[in-house]
Amino acid sequence: MSGLKWLEAEKKLFRDGQTFNPHRLEWIADAEASVSTAVDVSATEALVKLSGTLRKVPVGIIGPREATEAQCALAEKLGAAFARHGLQLVCGGKNGVMEAACKGHAEFGGMPVGILPDEEWQAANPYVAIPIATGIGPARNALIARACVALVAVGGGVGxxxxxxxxxxxNRLVLAMHDAPEVKGVDRYDNIDDVLERVALRLFTGK
Incomplete structure (x- = not known):
């Protein structure tokens, strides 16, 4: 159990005598937080309930430009799931897994951000809503890793x-799906719902 409770009347998330501030992503002491009418919610359910007020901190989907059909299909579904749960997608803005993730995110109302290695924004794939041209080549990978609170790898090579x-x-949460590289300290997931729950726990608990 996540230990999270939702009070529908006040549109507030509670936990152990604290109220969650959706803009600062912080828990604040609240003497009235143990409201008897609050109901238990999972971290993923809390994401949906707070989607209108939760600060849009970036979550990344990373993967290869030369992606397989299976990798692209998974990335598109993952991007769509991010949008449905109010998560802000950031990626490298190019093709393959990045384009598929942006497509899924955009089709469900998201505004995917692409941090490009190129010098001009026009190099972004057609589904990127906010292209950021860095002109620094592969070094832009560090910007993506630093900007995101969590990264989900779908397939991938050296990049x-x-x-x-x-x-x-x-110290970001890094998760792997499909045939992403094996890295010590990175947990592997097969199910998108499990990925969403893990990302949501990072947002709500910092763990």
């Missing part, structure tokens, strides 16, 4: 491996 390693170095 994806560098983002995963940088994410760990920056």
């Amino acid at each position: 994806t491996l560098s983002e995963m390693a940088l994410g760990l170095q920056f």
